Amino acid sequence: MSAAAQGDLPQRRRRTGVIALAVPNLEEPYFAELTALLCRRANDRGLAILIQQTEGDHEREVDIANGVGLPDTDGLIHIPRALTVADLTRRTSPGPLVLLGEHIKISPFTHITIDNRRAAADATAHLADVGRRRVAFIGPRDSRPSDAADQRYAGYREAVAAHDLATDAELTVSVDAFTAAEGARGVAQLLASGATFDGVFCSNDSIAFGVISALQGAGLRVPEDVAVIGIDGVRATEFASPPLSTVAPDKDAIASAALDELDRQMRTPPGRDMPVQHVTVMTRVIARASTGR
Structure with a gap:
């Protein structure tokens, strides 16, 4: 010009x-x-x-x-x-x-x-499709609200209703942040509550990494005892042990x-x-x- x-x-x-x-x-x-x-x-x-x-x-x-x-x-x-x-x-x-x-x-x-709501519904539906009936959700954010977490919780609840899955209140565990440490803490809370569950949908992949580690540390097998899925599609999901199912944008x-x-x-x-x-x-x-x- x-x-x-x-x-x-x-x-x-x-x-x-x-x-x-x-x-x-x-x-x-x-x-x-x-x-x-x-x-x-x-x-x-x-x-x-x-x-x-x-x-x-x-x-x-x-x-x-x-x-x-x-x-x-x-x-x-x-x-x-x-x-x-x-x-x-x-x-x-x-x-x-x-x-x-x-x-x-x-x-x-x-x-x-x-569409966070749709992504969460798809993740929960996948757990239902592989035969899981008591699917826990680790990921609502109460102390530090998150629009993404709210939408993912709504999608989880929609899929639970659509697939006639268990609705026990103790199957939902809130987190303070989307971190592996919070995922591990969420598993500890689920186990301490006495809740029975055969699947866990996590608000993101980082939470899911902590969930898998904590489940294995408690002597539970993934996926034989508990199936786990996250959201985000980060590269590390492919190399987790076992490799992590995820909903990838x-x-x-x-x-x-x-x-x-x-x-x-x-x-x-x-x-x-x-x-x-x-x-x-x-x-x-x-x-x-x-x-x-």
């Missing part, structure tokens, strides 16, 4: 070639893998990514949405845990924005997600959709009306040895 043409667009900032990514926690394998994928796909497009870890802290998420402490960037991909629509409508540094994940699903901002599609939508906003002249996009990416059950397949 000529200097004269550049002068015709005083309201448009010059491109930096850098976009920001706000992610809750890179210790969580799903976020680490998605971040790596976004970095690779961005590099293919000639973009660099500035990664900011928020720990799900509301103040930190708001600061990043407002560009506080950040250099100039061309746009922001945000995976929020505490941010609200009100926070975003008051952004002091508005610009291209794409939200990832279940949180703030209904909003006037472009959003990329999976199309992470490549998530990354591509996020960058496509951000690019669409970056290319739209300021002030021009632009339709908001809400994209739901498909998931699929990957059956492995932890459920007897």
